[in-house]
Amino acid sequence: MPVIQKDDRVVLQHPKGASAEILYYGATVISWKSPSATGSQPTERLFVSGKAALDGSKPVRGGIPVVFPAFGTPTHPDHAKLPQHGFARNNVWTFTSTVMDNEAGVSVKLSLVPTEAIRAQFDHPFHLEYVVTLAEHQLTTDLHVQHTGLSTTPPFEFQALFHNYIRAPANEVHITPLTGVSYYDKTEPTEQARATPKVENRESVDVQKYTDFVYENAPGKYNITWPSGAIEIRAKNLKDVVIWNPQQETGSKIADMEEGGWYVEHVMTEN
Numbered sequence: 224m225p226v227i228q229k230d231d232r233v234v235l236q237h238p239k240g241a242s243a244e245i246l247y248y249g250a251t252v253i254s255w256k257s258p259s260a261t262g263s264q265p266t267e268r269l270f271v272s273g274k275a276a277l278d279g280s281k282p283v284r285g286g287i288p289v290v291f292p293a294f295g296t297p298t299h300p301d302h303a304k305l306p307q308h309g310f311a312r313n314n315v316w317t318f319t320s321t322v323m324d325n326e327a328g329v330s331v332k333l334s335l336v337p338t339e340a341i342r343a344q345f346d347h348p349f350h351l352e353y354v355v356t357l358a359e360h361q362l363t364t365d366l367h368v369q370h371t372g373l374s375t376t377p378p379f380e381f382q383a384l385f386h387n388y389i390r391a392p393a394n395e396v397h398i399t400p401l402t403g404v405s406y407y408d409k410t411e412p413t414e415q416a417r418a419t420p421k422v423e424n425r426e427s428v429d430v431q432k433y434t435d436f437v438y439e440n441a442p443g444k445y446n447i448t449w450p451s452g453a454i455e456i457r458a459k460n461l462k463d464v465v466i467w468n469p470q471q472e473t474g475s476k477i478a479d480m481e482e483g484g485w486y487v488e489h490v491m492t493e494n
């Protein structure tokens with residue numbers, strides 16, 4: 224049975240060896256293993272901190288947490304009651320259905336609707352559906368956001384982001400193509416400097432020092448390469464991309480980050 228529903232997660236198994244695990248808590252993909260194009264044994268592609276809580280007590284430090292409806296510290300007045308990165312990553316989602324189950328892909332759908340606790344923070348009629356599809360060499364994550372109110376119900380503003388923690392030797396990776404793209408540098412110490420856009424002039428971006436850059440209107444297709452591997456990320460309808468690596472400087476202050484976890488690189492796609 225390639226889709227196995229367990230108490231706290233669903234496990235996807237592809238006939239060609241790939242697998243994925245999705246926690247119902249946060250709909251967080253906590254494992255994605257796939258063979259490489261040259262046919263190696265399936266390898267873990269995501270980083271999950273050894274200190275991450277997987278029991279629903281706090282968002283998972285690793286994998287692919289879903290960020291919705293606000294990225295970072297909320298700035299929109301409508302988001303004022305939300306925690307950092309919103310509520311999607313720390314609520315329990317419902318398994319809805321198996322969408323597909325064959326060699327082309329193993330795909331499941333999870334959903335999240337407003338609860339009392341969510342309404343207290345974000346009082347809007349929404350329905351989220353999250354479809355995760357596992358192919359032999361590819362993992363696809365699709366978030367569908369629906370406004371379920373009447374046509375007279377006011378619209379709501381949201382941001383969405385897949386907080387991918389990519390497993391790679393962070394000090395050796397190169398990320399392209401971001402040359403000429405403007406970005407906000409969240410590592411700057413002052414509000415004014417953080418709000419002043421910079422332009423990326425490097426041919427390839429690295430994360431050898433503490434990096435927290437929000438690239439705007441980015442190309443949507445990114446190559447992350449290192450001497451012994453590579454991964455390609457394609458984003459659709461997600462116009463921005465965030466590259467974050469806390470390095471020792473800030474990683475050592477994150478309670479649930481394992482020692483040295485920052486040697487693994489993190490790239491996220493945002494809208």
Ligand SMILES: O=P(O)(O)OC[C@H]1O[C@H](O)[C@H](O)[C@@H](O)[C@@H]1O
Binds near residue numbers: 307308409435467
């Ligand atoms: O600790 P978290 O709430 O999971 O956030 C982890 C990180 O997420 C994003 O990458 C932000 O750009 C960072 O500023 C933040 O530190």
